[in-house]
Amino acid sequence: MIEPADGGDLDRLEFEVVEPPDLEPAYVKVLPGNANISDLEAGRLEIRVGAPLALEDVPIRIRIVSPNEPELASEGMIERLPATITGRSPLLNHIQTGLAGRRASDSGLRLHVEVEGLLEKVISLPPARRELRYDWDTGKWTRTDDDEQELPSILATSAEPLLGAGADAWEGARLVLPDAADHEALSAGLIFPGKASARIGLGERISVKLPALLREPSSSSDGVGLIELARANVAWQLAEANELLANWQRWAIVEELEGALIEQLCGANWRKLETGIDISILTPHGALLRCADALGLVSGKDLPRIETAADREFLQDRLITRFLETVPDVPEALLQWNEDLAGDLDLAVIDAYEDLRHQLETSGIDAFDEVDMSRPAATWRKALERSREMPLLPMFRPLILPDARWSSLVSPWYSELGEDDLVDLLDSCHVDAFRRPGLRWLGRAELRTMLQLWLSPKLMVETEGWRDLLAKALSDVQTSRAVRYVALRRKLALGDLPDGGAN
Structure with missing residues (x-):
């Protein structure tokens, strides 16, 4: 029963239906x-x-x-x-x-x-549906719906990963794929472990032999062109590898091929910068450690010198953990900054060294004495400010021109953007090399193909005319760098790197 609070009578009672919020279910x-x-x-x-x-x-x-x-x-x-x-x-x-x-x-x-x-x-x-089947006895391929037509094999090896460079004898992994159109062949390859795979350790670097890099679409006697390198990169990425060592070798080869593509499209300076990126910057507190180390906040004459790689790794892990306990949210810490926080960060460093000292003592190893240290509050604040910017990859800013393009690319939340959104972003700040009204050298189709090279290679090679679309990127290094930056930010946002995680 509904009654007025004052006990009087009501001639009219109105109800309003409030719609529940429009929430997407889990x-x-x-x-x-x-x-x-x-x-x-x-x-x-x-x-x-x-x-x-x-x-x-x-x-x-x-x-x-x-x-x-x-x-x-x-x-x-x-x-x-x-x-x-x-x-x-x-x-x-x-x-x-x-x-x-x-x-x-x-x-x-x-x-x-x-x-x-x-x-x-x-x-x-389901099991992978293979339109092309490999015959182990003949080394030939046949189509699933046509046993009569045989296709020869194209070979590549971990030492010479370009397609068609494989030899009869090999030591590392071997890639076999059919001699067919790109959209069929490049996703149908098989990777077999090499004769020496059992002797190769997972930490041993593979020696990859590549010709000189040409900033041209086609290869020649002078070196390897963009398209041949891109085809090899896609084929190694998409091939099936059922053994752990062969799969590890595959990604080591892809890393080398991708590095060469980066140099062809973005330049040697860009490749050098990207090679130096520390994956620890994927986390705010990994970035804080890197910035603190660069400013001399976690080492120095008043702190022990750590000799072994294992001890340094343990200390780094403990420093990140202690920073996380002290500063759970870096942006919030900067908003609420005071000098007491700097003292707490000093204590976090001391506690991390103490963690290492106890670890050594527990293992029966002579350890250093108890540590004590203090650093200026202003330097700690600088480390926090730099670490906040580190995931934006500011080291690439001088190489992305004009400044307006950098400003547009640096701010989005990349984990929430799909391929269409990324193409829209690149298109919105595009500065075309053609520079004439009504005509563009690189349109949306070219931008999408350039992006798919890094993020969706299977979709790229399924696109009709992908070779011509990608080749046009060679004449616009600034746009190539912008596309690579967007792809890299997307990968970092999703943790799509070795040892990355879900974000």
């Missing part, structure tokens, strides 16, 4: 939409997780269930939702390592994604 999506086992093994599969609220520190468990094999599981923590778990994140990398030693399943696998407190989703991953 979801788990797997990309590509038709993902198969090969996509998971090769690192192309991504898992996207979202919720109605911006939740933080959400536990997630990923399981692979096979009819004839033990279950594989990987657990971790998502820092913030929504998030994308890329194919090279530790969560999925653990699954890929477990799959590497197993026989391919004819009946497929089931991928279970359990997000604690939200939902669980099961996705079926």
